[in-house]
Amino acid sequence: MSEYAVVNPATGERVKEYPTFTDEQVDDAVARAHATYRDWSRGASTAERAALLGRVAQLHTERREALADIIVREMGKPLEDALGEVDFSAAIYGYYAENAERFLADEPVEVLEGEGTAVIQRRPVGVLLGIMPWNFPFYQVARFAGPNLAAGNTIVLKHAPQCPESAAAQEQIFLDAGFPAGAYVNVYATNEQVADVIADPRVQGVSLTGSERAGAAVAEIAGRHLKKVVLELGGSDPFIVLSTDDLDATVDAAVAARLDNTGQACNAGKRFIVDHRLHDDFVARFTEKILQTPPAPLSSVAAAERLEGQVAQAVADGASLATSGERKGAWYPPGVLTGVRPEQETYREELFGPVAMVFEAADEAEAVRIANDTPYGLGSYVFTTDPDQARRVADQIEAGMVFVNGVGAEGVELPFGGVKRSGFGRELGRFGIEEFVNRKLVRTVR
Numbered sequence: 001m002s003e004y005a006v007v008n009p010a011t012g013e014r015v016k017e018y019p020t021f022t023d024e025q026v027d028d029a030v031a032r033a034h035a036t037y038r039d040w041s042r043g044a045s046t047a048e049r050a051a052l053l054g055r056v057a058q059l060h061t062e063r064r065e066a067l068a069d070i071i072v073r074e075m076g077k078p079l080e081d082a083l084g085e086v087d088f089s090a091a092i093y094g095y096y097a098e099n100a101e102r103f104l105a106d107e108p109v110e111v112l113e114g115e116g117t118a119v120i121q122r123r124p125v126g127v128l129l130g131i132m133p134w135n136f137p138f139y140q141v142a143r144f145a146g147p148n149l150a151a152g153n154t155i156v157l158k159h160a161p162q163c164p165e166s167a168a169a170q171e172q173i174f175l176d177a178g179f180p181a182g183a184y185v186n187v188y189a190t191n192e193q194v195a196d197v198i199a200d201p202r203v204q205g206v207s208l209t210g211s212e213r214a215g216a217a218v219a220e221i222a223g224r225h226l227k228k229v230v231l232e233l234g235g236s237d238p239f240i241v242l243s244t245d246d247l248d249a250t251v252d253a254a255v256a257a258r259l260d261n262t263g264q265a266c267n268a269g270k271r272f273i274v275d276h277r278l279h280d281d282f283v284a285r286f287t288e289k290i291l292q293t294p295p296a297p298l299s300s301v302a303a304a305e306r307l308e309g310q311v312a313q314a315v316a317d318g319a320s321l322a323t324s325g326e327r328k329g330a331w332y333p334p335g336v337l338t339g340v341r342p343e344q345e346t347y348r349e350e351l352f353g354p355v356a357m358v359f360e361a362a363d364e365a366e367a368v369r370i371a372n373d374t375p376y377g378l379g380s381y382v383f384t385t386d387p388d389q390a391r392r393v394a395d396q397i398e399a400g401m402v403f404v405n406g407v408g409a410e411g412v413e414l415p416f417g418g419v420k421r422s423g424f425g426r427e428l429g430r431f432g433i434e435e436f437v438n439r440k441l442v443r444t445v446r
Helices: 023-041 046-062 064-075 079-103 139-151 164-177 191-199 212-224 247-263 276-292 301-316 364-372 387-396
Strands: 005-007 014-017 117-124 127-131 154-158 184-187 203-209 228-232 237-241 269-275 320-323 335-338 355-361 381-383 437-444
Touching: 005 164, 023 127, 023 154, 023 184, 023 191, 046 064, 046 079, 046 139, 046 164, 064 079, 064 164, 079 139, 117 139, 127 139, 127 191, 139 154, 139 164, 139 203, 154 164, 154 191, 164 184, 191 203, 191 212, 203 212, 212 228, 237 247, 237 364, 247 269, 247 276, 247 355, 247 381, 269 276, 269 364, 276 320, 276 335, 276 355, 301 320, 301 335, 355 364, 364 387, 381 387
Parallel strands: 127 154, 127 203, 154 184, 203 228, 237 269, 237 381, 269 355, 335 355
Antiparallel strands: 005 014, 117 437, 320 335
16 A cells, blocks of 8 residues: 555545655656756756746646645645635746746856956756645645746655645646656655655755654755755744734634644644733633634544644643534544643644644733744744834744734745744745855956
8 A cells, every 4th residue: 555645634535546656766756857957957048947937837827726626635625725825836936937037147246356257146956855745735845846946956846645646736737837857756755765865966955844853854864965955844833912902803813823724834823922911801702713613624634633642631731721522533623722831741842733822921021932932933923013012022033934913924025934943944035046056156357
C-alpha cells in the first residue's frame, strides 16, 4: 500500500492511491531538472520565463473549480476556502510574472575607489527541492515555485503524501503552460529518497514548509552538504487585545484568525492575550461564537487524534475547556481553553486545529511577555485603539510578522516567514525571489 493516497477526511474513503517512486524514478526527476536548468533555464530570458508564469496564473483561474474540488477531497478544506486558495495562488504567479524583470534587474553599485563600474547580477543557482505540506496544497507550492521559476531555477517538488492528486494537477499546469518537462518535476518520494536528493550535488537548495521536526531533519542534511535552506515551520501566534472601540468586531476578527482553514494554518491566531479590563467579556463573546461554528473535518483522523490528545493533556493539567462536542473520526469540534499555565506542556505547544487558548494580561508589558514566551516566532496580531501603543508593541514582538488591527491582511507583495523555531528565510514579495539567486558581482576597472 502506497503512502501517497487521497483519503477523504470527511468520509474516511480511500479514493485513490499513487505509486511511490522508485529510486530510479527519483534520480530521473533530478536529472531532468538539472538538464533543463543547464540547457533551457540559463538560456531563456526573464521575460520569457515571466510570460510562462503568466500562463500558469491563467490556468489556475480557468481550472479553479476543479482544483478546489481536489483539495476538498484531499484534506477536507471547505469549498469556499479552497476556491480562495486557488485564487491566491493564481495571484502569486501573476505577481511574479509582472514583476520578475524589475526584481531581477542588474543593480549598479557605486565604486568608492578607482575607476570603472560595479554591478550586481541576480542569476539562478540551479535545481531546487521543495518539500510541501498538506494544509495549503496549492498556495504553499505557488509561493515557492513562482519566484524561483521566474528567477530561472528548476524545481523538484515533493508534496505531502496525502496530496498526490493536487501534486499531479500542478505538474500538469506547468506543462500545459509551456514550461519544459524538467522545469517543474513532481516526485512521490520517501523520506529516505528525499535525503538522497538533498545530498545530490545537482541540487543547490531546499525549501521546506512543515513541522519543526521535519525542518530540523532537513536542515541537518542540507547543512552537512552545504546547501542553502529556507524553512517555514510551525507557529503559535499571539493575538493581543489591549483596547477596542468595538468588541464584537474584535471578537469576530479573533474567531476568523483562529478558525481559518479549520485552525490548520501555521500563522493562525492561536494564543489570545487579552487585557484584564476586557478579558471576561471577551472570553464570553469569543467562546459563544467559537462554539456556534459548525465542526469540520481536520486533514486526517491522525491530525484530529493528535489535537484531542493535546487538549486532553491540558485539561488533565488543570485547564478548563469549553467545547461544542466530541471528536468523531477526523471531525473535531471547536473549543476554547482557559487556565493554561506556563508550567504546563500545552502552554508552549502549537494546537493545529479549531481550539484556542485565552490568557489574561494585567497590562501591556505582561501581554508582550506572554506573547514572546514561546519557542515560535512566525506571525502575531495586535489590536488597540492607540497608534503609539500599536507601534510600541509591534516593535517588541519577537516574530517575523505583526498585523495590527486586522486579520487576513497577507498579500502577494508582503514577505512571509518567521524567527526562532518558526524557521528562517522569506517567501513572497521581492524578498521571496532573493532567497535562491546568485548575487554576482561584476567589477569592471576599464
